[in-house]
Structure formats: structure tokens, C-alpha cells
Amino acid sequence: MIWPNKTHVIHPSQLSLVNCDVVSDDYLQVCYKVKVNGTDYKKGNFVLLHGENDEILFGQIQCIICDEKEPLLSLTLFNSEEFSSLYFAHVIKIKIPTETKVYSIKKLKDFHPLDSIEKNGKQYVRLKNLAI
């Protein structure tokens, strides 16, 4: 795991500003980029999460909490509305009401960071591989 040189110390009261769903009494160190096992995770990237009842859930990285043991991703949750067979990609929409959650990279359904593309007013995410 390679931490970036640039990390920010955040007061617990400021956590909501970086969309971080952590309850803490202490200052937290956050960053916007981290390398884990050769994979870069950056602010704005999407990741695939385990949804409930076969729901396909994505999360957009808002910030990365520099925990001593492992990096934790603060994510805004997105639902997959449908799978576009034309573009072979998921059409995603932000979960309403807006929800942010903190995930460990080990708990992701697929460790690959993903891109989203806006096309014809919709947001598409193409998976890197089938994740079961």
C-alpha cells in the first residue's frame, strides 16, 4: 500500500464536507488517491459493491480515510437502474435519499476502480469483468 504525499487532516466536524460517513471524536487524515496492490483508487472513481437482494450497487469515491491498517473508501451510493444491452453497460443513478458509506477495499464486490461516462443524459458504467 502506497500512501500519497498529500494528506489532509480533517476535524470531525468537517467530515460531512468531504462526504465521509464516519463518527469520530478525533482528527482524521484523509487523501484523494491511494495505491493498493498496484491499483490506484482516486476521488471520483466508481467501485462495485455488494447490494442487498441481488441489487447492483455502485459507489463513487469521495475521499479515502488513511487508517493505520488499511485505506477506507468513503463512497456515495449509486443504483443500477438498468443494463443497456446496446452499450453493454449499467445505467446508474444516485441513490435517493443520498447515502454515503465507508467501505474497506477488501469488502468490495470487485476491487477494480471504474469509470462512468455521461451519454444522452444518462450515466453509464462499464464493468471490467463479470463479478459474481
Place this chain on the structure above:
Amino acid sequence: MAVVDLSNGLQSLKTVIPALSTEHKLRKAYENHPRFVKPEPVQLGQRFETTSLNGGSHIVERSNLAQYIPISKTLQSLFLDPHFEEVIFHSTRDYKDGVYTCFQDSQTYKMNPVYQSTADRKIVLLQLYYDGMSLSNPLRAPSSIHSSGMFYFTILNLPPNYNAALSNIHLLSIASSLDLKTSDGLETLLTKIETELQELGSNGLEVKVEGKAPFRVYVYMAQFTADNLGLHQIFGLVECFSMDFCCLLCYCTKKEMQSFTKESDCRLRTIESYDEDLKYLQEQQDFDDNIIHQRGIKRYCPFNNLPNFHIITNWINDIMHTGIEGFIPYLTGCVISSVASANNNFTLEVLNDNIDGIFGRLQVDRTNKPSHLDRIPIPGQGIGGKLSAAQQWALFRYMPLIIGDFVNDESAMFYELFILGQEIVDILMGHKFTDTLLKYLAILIERFLSGFLLLYPHLHLTPKFHFLLHFPSIIKKNGPPRTYMTMNYERLNGSIKTPCHIMNNFRNPQYTLAYRRQCTALNDSLERRNN
């Protein structure tokens, strides 16, 4: 005064660590470190060279040397790190019947008596890799003179995410490709590896872990991976893929490859049929030296002497060479051509603009943006240009977003076939498989190959399309293709050969590269320990 102070300060920096002040001292420090494994020369044969001395030319005898890093020493060095022992033997993984996530889930592992009889012994499973690597600039004339054969290994006991790191790929041997091509060069090196593996498998290796009593581990080569040419070279099979019997797994002829769409159509190779072919070949060669192969078999491979391994049961095919650099660009070229010929609005400029538009909006795959295409591809000729594997894969994945809007009724069938290809590649690139998924994959592959033959009757299926139909069985026998994909090894090749371009010293590049790689490996292991 300030300048003098600064100068004195810089002078003192030179001697911060006096023991490392010169390159000689630095090398000594590396070599004296208990975790450093020095490459050992192995003689592969002799050659005669003409040298000029005192105005005259002399013929001198020179040894063909390969650099060899013993597996036993590398493992002993790795076990000095207590964390390594913990991860390798004490990490918990869920093994479920019918679920394939790693080699230990595969049929080969579960059905091999050697692995199963070692329940009370600690075993280390290795994956070996071989590839040819050109060391010099390919534009320079003598590039082939300096190409090298590289052998690496990884440890399959480590979780797959650990093996993704280059520091967990270990160098086994480097030899000049020319030396390997001489009469017995390759066989000598393979025998050397096989002898060491025999010893490590039967007698084991005593390792010391900090804070623990020494114990014995038994080491086996479980998989051998390489690109298609590399596998055939090492296993002693024909190296030409435009002839009959060029499949390592079955006896398909060139003609049969054009019509077979499922594995049950093929006659698979077995150990018995391999032995028969080899025996027949030897008998025939006694009468006629011109006979090169018998049903694709050229010579015996020393790895067959290992009790747990046989080249015929090593069901491996590299998805990077077969898929990403094989049928993927071929299929992408076909679909672009079909869409362009059915829709006049879809031109080369539109295609390149769309590629720019899509990749310009990406963050993760931005670095894999392919270069502009110089023409609308011709079916059967790939997509042209020189794209890296990562670029080919990224272009393939985003191609539906690039061309999807231009598909009309006329090109819909071709596009459907392309989408079927997308589904197959997505499944093959997965990290987890189940028996049900593999059955579904076999059906998809059959539909895909039949569809291709129907829609592109004037094109022929390349051997890489044929290898595709073996993948469901390959996954059952060896686990997910990602675990033996050669992409990581190729990445390491890239970083290993970089010093060659900088040093521009080609006197004994194999030794230089092996030595430097071992220094890097020592650095990596010390860094891991400090973290």
C-alpha cells in the same frame, strides 16, 4: 562563508553511510546480506568465436552461460520474513465444491495424488513462466542477437492479490535465446530446473523462520504458463500455428478448426496418446531424419519426469495472447467494418472523434487511450496500428459506447455477435467461476463460434478462436485464467530490460540483468519487512 558551509555539507553527505560510498562497497553490502540470492552461471554448451589479438585472428572456445537463481535459495530468503510464512500457510480461504477462485479449487489440484498425499506436510506450489524478451531496440539491426529467454516463478499459495504485485514474481533464469536454440541448450536448462524441482519435491527444503524452529517444506511446480509459442517451445511441440495439430490440448487439424464449435467435437490429447506419438516419432526418426513431428509432438520434455506434472495435463492457455491480443482485435475489426459498410454516417473521422470523446472522459482508463485508427479495418485483418494489450482491452470494452449509436438493422446481427464476444470476455476475465457459469460459458462460446462462421463465411477461424472452446475445461482444471495470465510477467519483463537501454552494455546482459533484478528483489523484501 555560506558557500563553504554548503560545500562542506554536501561533502559530508557523501559519507553518510561510508560502507556504501562506492559501487564496489554497495555490491559487497548486497552480496553479504543474508537475504540476497546471487545468480549462478549454468553452462548450456560451448561456441567458437573469432577474436583479434596482436594483429592476428584466433578462434577461441567460449561457454554458453545462463544465469540461474536456485528456487531453494529464493524460498529460504523469502521465509526469513515471518509475515511470508504467515500468509502462505495460515491465511484462511473458503474452498467450496464447484467454485473456482484459484488453483487450489481446481480439478488438477484436487485429483493429483501428490498434492493430496501431502496433507500432513507443508507444500509450496509454484507457477513457472517462460517468455522470450528482446533486450535492445527492435529498430536496431542485431535485436535478435540480444534476445533472452526469461524464466520466472510465482508462489500459488499466496492469495491472488499478492501475486499481482511485481515484487512477488521471482526470477528463475535468464539465458540468451541463441544459446537456448543450440542443440541441447534448452534441454540442459530445463533439466537443471527439473532436477532442482525433483529434489525439492522428494526431500523437501529446510527453512528457518524468525522465532520458530526450522521446518521442512515440499516444493512442486503446479503450473507452467507462457504464451502459445512459449508453451510449445518448452513442451517440445510444433511452433508453427498454421499447420495441423497446433493445439496443445487436442488433435484438431487446420480444417477441423474451421468447423468445430464445441470441445466435445475434438479428440483430446492424453498422456497415453502422447507416449504413443513420441514412441512412433523416435521409431520413424531412426529411418528418416527429416521427420520433425508426430501429430504435433517434436521432442520429450524433461518436466514430464516430475511426479506431479505432465505437459499434457497442464491445461493452460493465456487469455492475454489468445483473447486480448488474439481474437479480440480480430472481432473488433470485423464489427467496425460491418457497421461502417451498413451506415454511411460512420466514417473513420467519426470513429476517431468518438474514441477521443469517450477516452477523454475517462479517469481510470485514460492512460489506455488507443491511438487513432488510420483506416476502417478490413475484416480478418484486426484493427491495425500497434496497440498494447491494455489499450486493446480498453478499446474493446468501450467499443459499444463508441459505435453503438451507428448500428442499424443491416448491421444489427454483426453487432449482436460482437456483444456476445463482450459477454464471453467479461466472463473469462472474472475472478470467480462456478460449474453453472462454466456450462453457460461453453454455450456462449459455441453460439459465438457458430455465429462467426455464419456471418463471416469468407473468413477463417484463427487458432486463437479454436483455443477459446477449451476455456471452460481449462478453468475447471486450473482455475480462473487471470491467475495464469501472462500480463504481469510481461510487465516485469518491461521493467527488467529498462537498464539495458540505459547502460547500453551488451557484453553479458544476462548476468547484468539477473544481478540487478536480485538487488531489486532484496530491496523489495526489505521494504515489505519495514512496512
